[in-house]
Amino acid sequence: MNAIDTYYNDPSHRRSEEAAVKAERAVRAKQRQEAERFYREAAEAELTVAVRVGDDGSEPVLRSLFAVSTVALFFKAKDFAKARNSAYLFLARPECLSSDGRDELEGLLAKIAREASLKQLMTEQPNAAALDLVLSGGQVGHGLIASRATIPRREAFQSLVDRAWELKGGRDFRRRGISTANVLLLEQATYSGSFGLRFIIMQKDERPNPSNDEPSARDVASYILELAKLATTSPDHLKDEVEDPAYAKAFLTAFRDLAADGKAIGSITLGYAATFDESVTLSHTVREQITTTLRTLDDREATPIRLEGVLKVVHLRGSEPKIGIEDLEGKYHELRIERGTQDDTIGAKVNRHVIVQGVKDLERDGERDNWAHDVQVAED
Amino acid sequence: MSNERTQVKAPATPNERPETARSTFDLTTKPDAFLGSDFVFGAYAEAASVVLTSYHELSTRAASHWYHNDKVQDARDIIWTEPTAVQKTTHGNAKDATEYGAYAIAFLIAAALDFVVVGRSEQGSGCDWIMRRASGGTETFKLEVSGIAQGGSPGSRLATKVKQGQTGTLKAPGLAVIVRFSEVSLHSEDWT
Numbered sequence: 001m002n003a004i005d006t007y008y009n010d011p012s013h014r015r016s017e018e019a020a021v022k023a024e025r026a027v028r029a030k031q032r033q034e035a036e037r038f039y040r041e042a043a044e045a046e047l048t049v050a051v052r053v054g055d056d057g058s059e060p061v062l063r064s065l066f067a068v069s070t071v072a073l074f075f076k077a078k079d080f081a082k083a084r085n086s087a088y089l090f091l092a093r094p095e096c097l098s099s100d101g102r103d104e105l106e107g108l109l110a111k112i113a114r115e116a117s118l119k120q121l122m123t124e125q126p127n128a129a130a131l132d133l134v135l136s137g138g139q140v141g142h143g144l145i146a147s148r149a150t151i152p153r154r155e156a157f158q159s160l161v162d163r164a165w166e167l168k169g170g171r172d173f174r175r176r177g178i179s180t181a182n183v184l185l186l187e188q189a190t191y192s193g194s195f196g197l198r199f200i201i202m203q204k205d206e207r208p209n210p211s212n213d214e215p216s217a218r219d220v221a222s223y224i225l226e227l228a229k230l231a232t233t234s235p236d237h238l239k240d241e242v243e244d245p246a247y248a249k250a251f252l253t254a255f256r257d258l259a260a261d262g263k264a265i266g267s268i269t270l271g272y273a274a275t276f277d278e279s280v281t282l283s284h285t286v287r288e289q290i291t292t293t294l295r296t297l298d299d300r301e302a303t304p305i306r307l308e309g310v311l312k313v314v315h316l317r318g319s320e321p322k323i324g325i326e327d328l329e330g331k332y333h334e335l336r337i338e339r340g341t342q343d344d345t346i347g348a349k350v351n352r353h354v355i356v357q358g359v360k361d362l363e364r365d366g367e368r369d370n371w372a373h374d375v376q377v378a379e380d
Numbered sequence: 381m382s383n384e385r386t387q388v389k390a391p392a393t394p395n396e397r398p399e400t401a402r403s404t405f406d407l408t409t410k411p412d413a414f415l416g417s418d419f420v421f422g423a424y425a426e427a428a429s430v431v432l433t434s435y436h437e438l439s440t441r442a443a444s445h446w447y448h449n450d451k452v453q454d455a456r457d458i459i460w461t462e463p464t465a466v467q468k469t470t471h472g473n474a475k476d477a478t479e480y481g482a483y484a485i486a487f488l489i490a491a492a493l494d495f496v497v498v499g500r501s502e503q504g505s506g507c508d509w510i511m512r513r514a515s516g517g518t519e520t521f522k523l524e525v526s527g528i529a530q531g532g533s534p535g536s537r538l539a540t541k542v543k544q545g546q547t548g549t550l551k552a553p554g555l556a557v558i559v560r561f562s563e564v565s566l567h568s569e570d571w572t
Contacts, residue, residue, distance in 0.1 A: 008499035017500045028476045069502040
């Protein structure tokens, strides 16, 4: 019997496999504690084999497979201390591992550190909520992305949190000024094969129960995911769910700005951190559907326009907020923007190459105005 | 590599071969080429049966269409056991059932390509399956698997899985398998 069969046929490894399959079943059944118990059982069993595999340096690839498997199982069991200790145990004898195995274990250590610090934060701030926004496809590299693709999405997410808190808290739609939402948005350093933005929403003040009518950070996170589901399945339903059209427009605009553009970013997934429970995918198609719905929110008779150039001017003050675009031939265009709909995100796009989608009004006070509905950074 | 092992020929029509002589992908029994436990194979075969039944309600047998390295392979029927109501509930999440069910079918495809699936190796997310050749030897191979319920693009999913297989802890040759359950189309490709 060769080494592969010897170690994989070890009764402890087979026990580990069975426990891992049981853990997967428990994950599917949303039985988190049960899943963690089975993963821990799988990890303990795998560890007893892993330490014996190639401990004379004769099987670096096989030892690496078992070492990574052991650490990954402890990680999935959320036993971060044992995950870290077992990673160190194997890394302490680097000559027994393959170079890919060493890299993989170091990568796992970074993931463990990140999840352990989130677990710690959640223990200290039990009302906080963490959401992951994972950007993949297109030009997204291994943990790398153009910063111009993340800046507008950070702004859009902040806007989403503020607006969700305000609506859930029964506030009228804020047309100007800074949000008074009693939640703070933090961002955690990420480690991801694609590119992840992790947002942590927590209450600003430390009163245990700020006010009964104020939504908690968890309420805000769950409401955002509920709205995201509606925005991705049927933006029209979001319009119906959020009765106030100004809020509906603000939410749809934020989800549109978060969504993938199909070129620089192929796909974006938003869900609860680490578990990706309730996750939704904000694809390029979703972006187009939302843009179409946003047009219908405007009941004026209008024809669609598309303009490409550099955003040179933003005027948010006064009765008629405007932006100015210098097109690819150097010609300047002024377009109006709806008050309050883009204030949260437009600033980051100044002096950037943008694509504007909007409408030309045929009838508005007897004049023909160009309106910008979506100002998208051209990220290719 | 597998072109040397597998005979490539056009699929037989029903008139050319009697029903009983057709080769099968049998999900009802753990194959000898899967060294893991009955429990592990059974769990994945159960998921496959639930998804297959959702597309082929009147039977527990369906003709598969198998393409290996873009070439049509032997026509084989896939057979499974009618899932119980409890099993249907257990695998109620179609996305997960599709993914796990694809594992069981991939084990059968690996066996047909003269591999032995020796065991499971956990990764940061998901897991890899480790194989060796049926003829023995110490060379290690990877098995990458993905399932699609219906629609989608098996070709591009296959390309992604091959690319994924070529990275990770184990830089080794391997096999990627994509299972599309609606019309039981099976797509596999190996890399060296």
